[in-house]
Amino acid sequence: MNADWEKDYPLLSDLSEKDLDENSSLKKMLCLIEENKRVIDFGCATGYFARLLCERGCEVTGVELNSKAAKVAQKYCKEVIVADLDFISLNEHFSEQISDEKFDVAIFGDVLEHLRNPWKVLEETRKLLKPQGYVIASIPNIAHGAIRLALLQGNFQYQPLGILDNTHLRFFTRKTVEHLFEDTGYLIDAIESTKLPIYSSSDLIPAIEKHNFDTNITQEIEQDKDADTLQFVVRAYPLSLKNQCANLLKQYREAVKNLSDYETELDNLRLEIQQSNIQLENKNADFEKAMTLLQHTENELKEEQNSLYQIELEFQKVKNELEDNQVELEKTQIQLKQEQSQCDQQKNQLQQIQQRWEDNQIQLQQAHRGWEHCQQIIRAMETSKFWKLREAWFKFKHYFALKFK
Secondary structure, three states: OOHHHOOOOOOOOOOOHHHOOOOOHHHHHHHOOOOOOEEEEEOOOOOHHHHHHHOOOOEEEEEEOOHHHHHHHOOOOOEEEEOOHHHOOHHHHHHHHOOOOOEEEEEEEOOHHHOOOHHHHHHHHHOOEEEEEEEEEEEEEOOOHHHHHHHHOOOOOOEOOOOOEOOOOOOEOHHHHHHHHHHOOEEEEEEEEEEOOOOOOOOOOOOOOHHHOOHHHHHHHHOOOOOOEEEEEEEEEEOOHHHHHHHHHHHHHHHHHHHHHHHHHHHHHHHHHHHHHHHHHHHHHHHHHHHHHHHHHHHHHHHHHHHHHHHHHHHHHHHHHHHHHHHHHHHHHHHHHHHHHHHHHHHHHHHHHHHHHHHHHHHHHHHHHHHHHHHHHHHHHHOOHHHHHHHHHHHHHHHHHHHOO
């Protein structure tokens, strides 16, 4: 690593375990390390993580490229070695500067991505670990959604910090992290992750505006489980030759079992294909029957269409007749209205005549009553002496008239 790439590290002298965010890589790494362990911290910086380990009873040896930071870290480490991991052999270098006692834990906190050959370093680290020793590493995720979207825009801009740190030489995804440890003889026991939203304004990722992308693209990226993963935090145990052989044997047995499962699945698929072929033949027979029925139905449909055409002709004829009848009906209605008007006039005249008749009846009744009154007067006169004398006079007069005629 070029000395010009040395970073200015924060002191973090007042950092305590309770101050650590649950989503931070320091917190997750600390939780994976037991108490009272002998630890070698590669890239120990100013020793802020070593101080947290010391509080857990751990003995820490630091390795740091930056001599100024290494001097500060000596306060919390049993020993700090200034070295560039890209240009030393760990086994040769540490056999001279570190006692024969091996380490329980080797820490690579955001270090492996800065190395030219992290594979060599991990392979050499295996020899520094006790039989039950393990590696703890935090590694940035280059497959973070913000990086992927930025690449779609043609952007891969290095930054002072974060995933695109300008001192990063290697870039990893979840799969390549797994391959890194498998290829160097380790078995990953645990792999956790820290999270940072895709569209965060953090300086650790490129700034992304969601509305600048097609919805289908953003949805597909967001569905990836590592789209918001900032770092992977890994615990891995080295495999001895015996363990590697056992692991290979296990993988072989699993492959044989998988092959057997695949053969069984293939036999089942063949059986399903045979059954499908039989079903297909039955379906073809049913299809031919259906085609025959369809032809018959089409013939019937044509006959029905001809019948329908005749019905339509008849309907049109009836419709025309109905329209003619409608015209006649309208004429009849007009005549009926005229006759109704005449009837109303005659009714009015009849009402007038009836009124006059009723008036005449009243007059007749009045005249009849007057006549009866006169009759009563006459009858009264006839019974009077004057009337009797008058009748005697007329009889006498008539008698003499006849006698002297």
